[in-house]
Amino acid sequence: MKQQLAELLRQALEAVRAEGGLPDDVQPEIQIERGRGSEHGDYASNLAMQLARPARRAPRQIAEALVAALPAHRYVARVEVAGPGFINFFLTADAGTAVLEDIRRQGEAFGRCNAGRGQSVLLEFVSANPTGPLHVGHGRGAAFGAALASLLEAAGFRVQREYYVNDAGRQMDILAVSVLLRYLEHFGEAVRFPDNGYRGDYIRDIAATLAERVGERYRLDGAALTAELPPDAAQGGDKERHIDALVRAARERLGEAGYRDVLQAAVNAILGDIRADLAEFGVHYDRWFSERELVESGAVGRALEQLQARGEVYEADGALWFRSSRYGDEKDRVVRRADGQITYFASDIAYHLDKFARGFDSAVDVFGADHHGYMARVRASLEAFGLAPDRLSFRLVQFAILYRGGERLQMSTRSGEFVTLRELRDEVGNDAARFFYAMRRPEQHLDFDLDLAKSQSNDNPVYYVQYAHARICSVLGQLAERGLNHDPDNGAAAATRLTEDHEQQLLGLLGRYPEVIEAAALAHEPHQVAQYLRELAAAFHTYYNAHTFLVDDAGLRDARLNLILATRQVIRSGLGILGVSAPESM
Template sequence: MKALIERHLAAALAALKVSGLVPEDTQPSIAVTRTRDPSHGDFASNLAMMLAKPAKKSPRDIAAALIDALPENNDISKVEIAGPGFINFFVADSVASSVVANVLEQGEQYGCSKVGEGQRWQVEFVSANPTGPLHVGHGRGAALGATMANLLNAAGFDVQREYYVNDAGRQMDILATSVWLRYLSHHGEQFSFPSNGYKGDYINDIAQSLSSDAGTSLVHPAASVFAAVPDDEPAGGDKEAHIDALVANAQRLLGETEYLKVFDVGLNAILDDIKQDLSEFDVNFDSWFSERSLQNNVMQCVDKLDKAGHLYKKGGATWFRSTDFGDEKDRVVVRDNGQSTYFASDIAYINNKIERGFDKVLYVFGADHHGYTARMYAACEALGHSREKLTFLLIQFANLYKGGEKLQMSTRSGSFVTIRELRDEVGKDAARYFYVMRKYQQHLDFDLDLAVSQSNDNPVFYVQYAHARICSVLRKREQLNMSFDQAAGLAALARLKEPEEADLLTQLATYPEVIQRAALGHEPHQLTGYLRDLANGLHSYYNAHKTLVDDDELRQARLCLMLAVKQVLLNGLLLIDVSAPEVM
């Protein structure tokens, strides 16, 4: 409808140019928007006001001329000039109500579009280090990433969801060493646990399973484990040096094979845990990409950059001249000790992603990564690709509140609320809904008490209740043995004349636009906002008018409308992976 009006306005504009009223060279963008106030019709355009200046006429005169030049169309019942020069379009009732038939015909496909057809996109999200369970901070990235992927999918994009597993590097060594130390404690060794080690209870659990796996075969006396290790922080030393020395000793004492065993037990236990948490959260990935699998490619990529002349040596290290591509300073890719940096892995990873043929790669990152994006763009361009291939969505942190108190979380100290605890406390539906209902650029205050409350305060229930209410009406119809004939109802849509019905029809027609906007703008909160409004429309209607009326024809029409609203509520909730209960 919107496109139709735009075409008509374009035709009218062309006519005015021919008649000389508007200069040939003016190229205004033709904007048609939905109106907020029904008295302004269904759609409005500001075209006349934009033409007023170049044409040197008053906006209202231009508007009148445009309207005269508009092609005839039966779908538009009235066109008016309003206010300073808006052109308001009133859509014919038959067109407005036809949306019901569209919804029922398309079912779960209603709202889907083909704007992204033929494009392969990757959405990478969560990608938390497998050093501990997912906490509520990761939850937001998980929920947003999953929903954005769903939305893009609905907009016709071919989407791959990927989790980048950081299964290499120092943090993982610290994890493996932490597990081993706990294991040693289980076997009676006495020592004080490093302050920079992983201290959560889950480390104990993993150590326990390592014990039942390996028995005492991995035990070494504490004295040798701590031999020549510099003091820890509490003893006045450096905690980083302390833990690094412990890692080195672990690797030396255990030998490569045994060390790797401990390492993998830790990694796999935690990764399995993460996978389970995510799947219970209805967050699913197509691909778990291992950082270790990239290791051979890292130096290849470094060579590639070197051959292209983007690297130089300084102070024993190899630097990438990222400032050539807009970064604020150059970055090290190979340290003076010969080890490649984490950034070097990321370069290889970018290269890998692009070689896999994605048209666009979306990174859903925590806002703390923002200093990182400039060098990522730089790397992408240095590798010979357009920076447009990368998009970073920087998610602001989520703060948890309980009883008015802000909860703290930190993986290292082991004091955090896990995503599992959150789910147990508020349920998956509320958690998923709350995570996406604010725009991602905004800090999210997650009120646990509100999410768990079964009251009208809770927006999740509000939307779900609308769905359940419709189901209840449908059940009641059967109980009362009232007839329902969908074809007859669709034929009688003209009977829907109440203002609440008109509102619902407009809202239903808006849904595909919302999905498209939410998908292309990566803004899931558009969808939750829409669902709230639609639910509100339904509740208002429900209170104002009875569906199961004796008038056969009217009842059939209203039932069709109810079915359509139910379908759209369901479609929207599916995109955020929230259930649509039939009974509440």
């Protein structure tokens, strides 16, 4: 209805403009909001007040001209000008039932809109370092990113889903030597594992697979490999110096080809596991973007050269620094260390330049909450290249805290470090995980109650919503068992008989669905959809418990069936955006 009213105002605006009542260069965005109380109408617009300044006319005078030029509409009973120039729409008594025909006609397309106007968005999410399996924090980012992508597409944006693979840099070197040492242990070599190496059991699995493929090709003398390393932290030394020296020793003794093979075996194994984990979670990407390819293509080097040519970097203490404080960051940032190594930030500068060089209108980065300080420096780098920093937006995702039996879980027995996404999915299932992750703003802390997520009760929000869908399907089953037929046209003709309070509440909620999709998409807030579905499910369950649908009166029966079928369609569509299934029986 909001879209239809906006179209009426657009036509009225053009009519007033044609008569010389408004300047030709005024192109306001027409906004329609729900009325605040029955005396203010069902919907209202502030269009006249938007036009007042450029038109140099009183807003009430403009409002009266627009109302006079409004085309008639079957569901608009009257239009009034109120206050300083609000345009209030009062709908006919049967306007609420119009949504049933809209849903019946549009099906899955109902609720979709063109708010995005075909603008292209690059959505990057998860992008966890390929150094281990995904944990429950990554799972929340995955569920949020996937839901946001679907939501943006429903609102008319063109979306590319992207995973940035951090497969270059120091953490990859630490991963490589961790696998190498476990590989040497596999063949009986006595080695001391570094204090900040990767210790999960998955490292042993990768090493065993490597040993099966290459045999003893990379077997080194463990004692010789670690003989002249500076002391580790547990030995009274510095763990960073120790691990860096270990990396250099491993590269030297294996040779570059051998070292690269070990590193690639580790990356391939972990990234393969991440891909499979996300796919099983219903999360898919259009592109997996490799940081290593970015570096090896020279893109990072070129970005730093361009910054240097623009006077945006300087050298100090042997390192190269970006003047990010010039653009609002709290301090300048290192892009190349004194040892010649580029930083992750340098790669991120080049990566974000690449995003916009590919022609995307905007980009959204979904980061973990610990990246809060990263936003200012990335935006600063865009501004240094003359790009509008507001083309890039961020959403920060807080960690999810798991509870079982009212007690907080500290760690996973398998990894010894964290609860993996796969462990969570195995326990509660994809649907519960996706819905629970989506229930709150990503910036809010999430207490994930495992017992609640597995329960089949009205207290479990995903079960409650899915059960509404299944209940509607059961009504259709009862219809067939009784040998009755559903005539949608007969139901449409009798739609005005849906006068019960519960029916009016459902109709109002169904009419809100397109507004929820548009508002949630523009705000980047999928939780609005989850909240709406809970409200819609509650309204349906109340209706189900209070009234009989399969009454003897065929007209009323068909009208009620039209109503609950429309409810089923909207529940299915909303759950689909969140990546949750809509079962027909439970």
